[in-house]
Amino acid sequence: MDQAKAHKKVDYLIIGQGLVGTWLSYYALKAGKTCMVVNDSHTAAASQVASGVINPVTGRRIVQTWMIDTFLPFALKAYTDLGAQLNANIVKEASVVLIHPSLQMQESFEYRYEHENVYLQKNNASDFEACMYTPFGTGQINQTIWIDLNLMITGWRQQLINNTQYIDAKFDIADLQITNEGVSWNEIQANQILFCDGIASMENPYFKMLPFAPNKGEALIVEIKDLPNQAIYKNNMTIVPWKDQLFWVGSNYEWEFKDANPSMDFRNKMETALRQLLKIPFNVVDHIAGIRPANQERRPFVGLHPSYPAIGICNGMGTKGCSLAPYFAHQLIAHCEQGSPIHPEASLERFEQILKK
Ligand SMILES: Cc1cc2nc3c(=O)[nH]c(=O)nc-3n(C[C@H](O)[C@H](O)[C@H](O)COP(=O)(O)OP(=O)(O)OC[C@H]3O[C@@H](n4cnc5c(N)ncnc54)[C@H](O)[C@@H]3O)c2cc1C
Known part of the structure; x- marks a missing residue:
């Protein structure tokens, strides 16, 4: 943290380091820019439980x-x-x-x-x-x-830490100030702040009016010793090789949920479905759950705020973060650097009226 504080001025302040924050920081650095990533590793991330x-x-x-x-x-x-x-x-x-x-x-x-x-x-x-x-x-x-999302996200985080480009902290929007040069947060000044904090953006006063529709999903981590682990299997559920003879088994799509915790109901349903599908023994070793930052339109939210161009967002990846995140993180950085257009179906421009209210 102290070392990180030495970086007082950066091009990009990036909030969140799930899939999207990983790609935004990757493309910002690739463009020769400086960045600081602020991520609260104690807050649940959809990217941690996704099958990838x-x-x-x-x-x-x-x-x-x-x-x-x-x-x-x-x-x-x-x-x-x-x-x-x-x-x-x-x-x-x-x-x-x-x-x-x-x-x-x-x-x-x-x-x-x-x-x-x-x-x-x-x-x-x-x-x-x-x-x-x-x-x-x-x-x-x-x-x-x-x-392998866990390997990718933790590996990239370590690289950011080594280069003093990462702060493990909970970002509080109350501490953000908009300045003539961009924004400032605690000791950091940045030309631009980009939010990629998953479902936390639903509480963000600049973006909470976007039509988010969060969606809970769960998975079991199951040991299936006799199942070949070179393919993904799909029935009513998906079975994905995880590590060695461990498989990720999921998922469900809950639009209404009380909390983000694993549920007995899901576990019972999956175990029944596995017994109906598999002729070979299996053993459940873990049960995980997360909330997808989904939205009503099934298209991402990518761009800069129409009234505050120092503030941007890359979010709303829903069930498809793995394919959408690299592409749209690249587009957002290119947009900030060269003014190149963002795909109209993903661009924040479609919400200009409601964001300006
Ligand atoms: C069960 C399940 C299975 C899935 N499987 C797939 C799949 O196979 N393929 C696929 O493409 N997609 C899948 N998804 C969807 C995918 O996980 C998401 O689209 C993607 O992870 C979203 O990434 P994100 O970076 O926007 O959000 P997140 O991964 O949620 O990251 C947000 C980050 O912001 C941080 N953060 C939040 N608030 C703060 C704060 N105040 N201060 C600092 N940091 C903060 C969090 O700690 C987190 O690191 C799955 C999702 C679930 C739940």
């Missing part, structure tokens, strides 16, 4: 996700470059094995495979029958990528 999957095809109708042909190659390069900088293998390309949970899902897969197939492939259900029940057959999604 970028799946190009999702949902009951097995359709391609928004702009995935743009986001996927961008993300693959970005995560690979960041991993190289950390000297860590944070990104794996894996396929998703679909264990169709119903006749309807089997038919959806067949339809997409015949009509709009880019990422889909047929496979042999018999390859999975030693481990799983496959009454409705199987399919496969290719070009999925899986990111």
Whole structure:
């Protein structure tokens, strides 16, 4: 903290270091700028519990996700470059094995495979029958990528700490002052402050009027000793390789919730679903939960405040932070540095009227 205080003047003050704060600080530094990241490591982060999957095809109708042909190659390069900088293998390309949970899902897969197939492939259900029940057959999604988010975020944090670019503290907006040169907070002066503090932005007086719609999700960490850990498996749940023979098993999407804690209801449902799917033994070793900074439009909030251009936000990543965060963090830094446009569906400009009130 004392060393960090020596950095009195920076280009960017970045609030939060989940996925988005990691990428904003990465691109700010890559642009040759200075930054200070303020993150409260004791506040829960969605990025801590996410499985880290970028799946190009999702949902009951097995359709391609928004702009995935743009986001996927961008993300693959970005995560690979960041991993190289950390000297860590944070990104794996894996396929998703679909264990169709119903006749309807089997038919959806067949339809997409015949009509709009880019990422889909047929496979042999018999390859999975030693481990799983496959009454409705199987399919496969290719070009999925899986990111070791914990390794990435803690590795990047350590690099920021080594370079005195990180302060572990709870940011309080009451301590923020807008100045002629930008903003000041405690000992730090910055040209710009960028908020990427997940659901905490819902309380931020500059951005609380944005249509946030937080969404709770849970996962079990399960030991499944006999399950091959080279693929991701998807049924009514997703099973993602975590570490060695541990798998991340989730999730749910709760729009109404009392708290952010793991619930017995979720655990019971997942254990029942696992027993219905797996022929092999499993053992639950942990249960985690988090709140996704989702929003009603399912499009991110990216840009500078229309009345206070020293204050910006990159948020609202919802269920797709892994694919959206690198792309839009890059756009926001480029916007601040060169004035280049932000994608209109993500730009804060669409909320100009309500933010100016
Ligand atoms: C169960 C679950 C599974 C998921 N799986 C996937 C997946 O497979 N793929 C995918 O793309 N997305 C997934 N997501 C969504 C993904 O986690 C989010 O989109 C993403 O993590 C959002 O990142 P963020 O940086 O905006 O927010 P966060 O990760 O919440 O980070 C916000 C940061 O701000 C800090 N902070 C908050 N308040 C303050 C304060 N006052 N002062 C200082 N710091 C503060 C927090 O400590 C945190 O570090 C999943 C989410 C959940 C809950």
